Amino acid sequence: MKYTINLFGHNTDCILSIEDGKLELKIPDEHQKTIESYLSRVLTNYDSSGISKKDLDLEAMVKKAIEIEHNLGSHMKEPKLKLPYELKPEVKEKLIESASIQDISATQLLIKMIESKYQEVMNN
Template sequence: MKYMINLFGYNVDCEIKVNNNGLSIEIPEENQHALKQYLIRVLPKYGREASHDSPLEMLVDLAIEAERTLDGRMVEPKLKLPYEFQPEIKEKLIEAAALQDMSATQLLIRIIEKKYQKVMGQ
């Protein structure tokens, strides 16, 4: 069944599978790539070195290590985008973000990342 989980302050779409032997979570490749980009952006804020050459497994290990030293969860750096929308577009953006339990800025970043990956063929 499809489900959204929050990993290190980032909402990731995944598929949860339950079988006789246990529970497994599968994250589609495009969502793994988006999570990797997020971790590359966020980990330096928590004193961890991350680069585009770093494998996802290493980034996840660094994120787990960072969260263990925190009192809470990692969060995406706050960013104010200088944008203006028509009121009805802004309302749709805010509503869509609320349904996904994220800020409008986070949703915009996610949309831009997905479009960039599509255009750049990544």
């Protein structure tokens, strides 16, 4: 069954399955790459000691994110960014409406779309 979960303040699609009475959660590779990219951006805002190059693997980032969220008592949030360019009003309205439907900010939606396109291009 397809399902969307919130990991560390980031909504991601996953597959839920039940085998032998056990619930399993599987996150497709492309969504794992998106989570990895998201964590590399967000963790630097929450970790005052800084993230070193050795900490940039997915496992270490997930452990750090869990630790941070336990200390926060809530989900991390991606910092709000002021976009360095202007959008046509009709495009901006569509972007905001699409983001609202997905319960994310317009900036997060743009980042998600750019990451998706980047992965598509890099895989070809």
